[in-house]
Amino acid sequence: MNFKTFSVMMISILLLASCKQKVKETDELEASGEFKFMVEQFADLRVLRYQVPGFDELSAQQKELIYYLSEAALCGRDIFFDQNYKYNLLIRNTLEEIAENYTGDKTSQDFENFMIYLKRVWFSNGIHHHYSTEKFFPEITEAYFAELIKNSPEAKFNLKEGESLDEFTARVSPLIFDPNIAPKKVVQDAGVDIVANSAVNFYEGVTQKEVEAYYKKMHNPNDNQPISYGLNSKLVKIDGKVTEQVYSKNGLYKEAIEKIVYWLEKAATVAENDVQKAHIEKLIEYYEDGDLKTWDVYNVLWVQDIDSHIDYVNGFVEVYDDPMGMKATWEAVVNFKDMEATKRTEIISDNAQWFEDHSPVDPRFKKEEVKGVSAKVITVAQLGGACYPTTPIGINLPNANWIRRDHGSKSVTMENITYAYDQAASGSGVLEEFCFSEEEIALSRKYGSIADNLHTDMHECLGHGSGKMLPGVSDGALKNYHSPLEECRADLYALYFLMDNKMVELGLIENLDVAKAGYDKYIRNGLMLQLTRIELGKNIEQAHMRNRATISNWCYEKGKEDNVIEKKNIDGKTYFVINDYDKLRELFGELLAEVQRIKSTGDFEAGKNLIEAYGVKIDQDLHKEILDRYQELKVAPYGGFMNVKYVATEKDGKITDIKVEYPDDYTKQMLEYSKNYSFLPIINN
Ligand code: ZN
Numbered sequence: 001m002n003f004k005t006f007s008v009m010m011i012s013i014l015l016l017a018s019c020k021q022k023v024k025e026t027d028e029l030e031a032s033g034e035f036k037f038m039v040e041q042f043a044d045l046r047v048l049r050y051q052v053p054g055f056d057e058l059s060a061q062q063k064e065l066i067y068y069l070s071e072a073a074l075c076g077r078d079i080f081f082d083q084n085y086k087y088n089l090l091i092r093n094t095l096e097e098i099a100e101n102y103t104g105d106k107t108s109q110d111f112e113n114f115m116i117y118l119k120r121v122w123f124s125n126g127i128h129h130h131y132s133t134e135k136f137f138p139e140i141t142e143a144y145f146a147e148l149i150k151n152s153p154e155a156k157f158n159l160k161e162g163e164s165l166d167e168f169t170a171r172v173s174p175l176i177f178d179p180n181i182a183p184k185k186v187v188q189d190a191g192v193d194i195v196a197n198s199a200v201n202f203y204e205g206v207t208q209k210e211v212e213a214y215y216k217k218m219h220n221p222n223d224n225q226p227i228s229y230g231l232n233s234k235l236v237k238i239d240g241k242v243t244e245q246v247y248s249k250n251g252l253y254k255e256a257i258e259k260i261v262y263w264l265e266k267a268a269t270v271a272e273n274d275v276q277k278a279h280i281e282k283l284i285e286y287y288e289d290g291d292l293k294t295w296d297v298y299n300v301l302w303v304q305d306i307d308s309h310i311d312y313v314n315g316f317v318e319v320y321d322d323p324m325g326m327k328a329t330w331e332a333v334v335n336f337k338d339m340e341a342t343k344r345t346e347i348i349s350d351n352a353q354w355f356e357d358h359s360p361v362d363p364r365f366k367k368e369e370v371k372g373v374s375a376k377v378i379t380v381a382q383l384g385g386a387c388y389p390t391t392p393i394g395i396n397l398p399n400a401n402w403i404r405r406d407h408g409s410k411s412v413t414m415e416n417i418t419y420a421y422d423q424a425a426s427g428s429g430v431l432e433e434f435c436f437s438e439e440e441i442a443l444s445r446k447y448g449s450i451a452d453n454l455h456t457d458m459h460e461c462l463g464h465g466s467g468k469m470l471p472g473v474s475d476g477a478l479k480n481y482h483s484p485l486e487e488c489r490a491d492l493y494a495l496y497f498l499m500d501n502k503m504v505e506l507g508l509i510e511n512l513d514v515a516k517a518g519y520d521k522y523i524r525n526g527l528m529l530q531l532t533r534i535e536l537g538k539n540i541e542q543a544h545m546r547n548r549a550t551i552s553n554w555c556y557e558k559g560k561e562d563n564v565i566e567k568k569n570i571d572g573k574t575y576f577v578i579n580d581y582d583k584l585r586e587l588f589g590e591l592l593a594e595v596q597r598i599k600s601t602g603d604f605e606a607g608k609n610l611i612e613a614y615g616v617k618i619d620q621d622l623h624k625e626i627l628d629r630y631q632e633l634k635v636a637p638y639g640g641f642m643n644v645k646y647v648a649t650e651k652d653g654k655i656t657d658i659k660v661e662y663p664d665d666y667t668k669q670m671l672e673y674s675k676n677y678s679f680l681p682i683i684n685n
Helices: 019-031 060-074 077-084 088-101 109-124 142-150 165-177 208-218 254-269 274-289 292-304 339-350 352-358 401-407 415-425 430-434 438-463 475-498 501-505 513-527 529-533 543-558 581-601 604-614 620-633 666-676
Strands: 038-042 045-049 233-238 241-246 310-318 329-337 373-385 394-397 409-414 565-570 573-578 638-642 645-651 654-661
Touching (some): 038 109, 060 310, 060 329, 060 645, 077 088, 077 254, 077 373, 088 109, 088 142, 088 666, 109 142, 109 666, 208 233, 208 241, 274 310, 292 401, 292 409, 329 409, 339 352, 352 438, 394 438, 409 415, 409 438, 415 438, 430 438, 475 501, 475 581, 513 543, 543 604, 573 620, 581 604
Parallel strands (some): 045 638, 373 409
Antiparallel strands (some): 038 045, 394 409, 565 573
């Protein structure tokens, strides 16, 4: 079995916009000609917008390249819906047909609730919450749903041959309303069959044992360039035989992949240079043959392209949604380099060896020679698949460990995204509520953004790229604890060095107060704020959240004797205050050494004990208090982004100009996408 390096740093920013206040504020901003970052809020979600500064300064050819890559990014939308759950496309189509064709009262509360459900389905790319992966439900009755179907005479529902509308309703309704059907997308619980119990569409009719047996056969422990087994396929049982259905231009998802390839072919014609052209063409070849060896060759070409101004991610990349950690969801990001801000990450990557030499881990687990860490700050130009609308804020790819070892990796910080978050967050009241002192608030306002960006830079470019495995230790040794431990390692590396004088010496920060702001925020988030994303009574499950909880709780406990982090209670409100930043830094270093030891030696028991002891359970009283305080602020805890739109002007079949537009109607964008980018057949059976 091949576990991958989990490397997208999901959104760690929890200081989010308050809807009511913010809407007013942004309206005012708009009136004054400023940009509106906040679009709308519903359920526990907010829809934001990002800007693409610098687009107008690109050359005509570069704009054209971005346009083609953006189209390719949008063409895989259906794939992600289908991967998330077998009937997502059927459900989405049914809901959209109602939304567009219902002839009854569209102003009623019921209809509004119906639309909120549809928007949630769009946002989560399916019927399971994008973060908790649990099924969510509409706040309407099944009877009303039946009425909606009945009163949408022009709708083109996906009826089976000879099926009546009533039969159709009876078939679709339980998929939406029955809590026992596909209750959870990704089940990770110890002791259950995580394959059979997960609703995710990577497997059908097979058990966890069968999946393990199937891939064990393929795995050769002596291969030091192993392919990423199972990455781009669905495993199904056909006539009693376990069979892989590969995603390719001739296989599963061919209808969408064909379109992606069409746009990639156009992109290749306007590539900036031969290196870039070569990897785009190799990616096309991979989509055509579905061969994971071709995928590896592509990644080697792609990781070596560090000079192009424009870059992209397009493919089956991250494995977070597979309970087995093998199969990847489809995603796409189009971007270009932010030259000015990239100077910062270049300083970091140029000094990667210094950081590795000075890291507090056992020399046996350090890299003697750090190579190929290329880091840049990018401006996101388009999001697709698993990156839309909830985008990461940093990415470090490729994931294959042997490619990282032999060819290095590319690490990016997505600064127009973090900027948009920050803009939407100011004035939400979250800082005022959860910071203990005015001083802490002021520090966060002054240095919070730069501390965040540096944390992301170092997490991606240094953290994930640091350390080495002892010979004979397999990537898969830590099993389901691999992912949170890997994130711990990267976070701790960033935290430890953020407060190093070297940072000041390198001119990356003006003084160590930046690190203080970073530490304050990390602990505030790890011990309190991130809990706002979890329902009372539930455990922490998501890898990045387990990581943050583990680090914060461990440091809190280990530093108790010296009062490093103090828990204060004022008028029934809890605060965590850092009394000794230097000591806290030492604790970060101590834990980093231990987590690196766990990874390098494949110490599964120690890894499991660490995560289970500090990263899973939540103090129920504290959790309730945090949820209550947060609810008062009326800030939805999850954010996602609408895309910008590129409009091409053509003359005689040739593109003469491309303009960027900033749509601000989420429903409209979603219906437009469904109209223009729905390529996969809808599955009824
Ligand atoms: Zn990471």
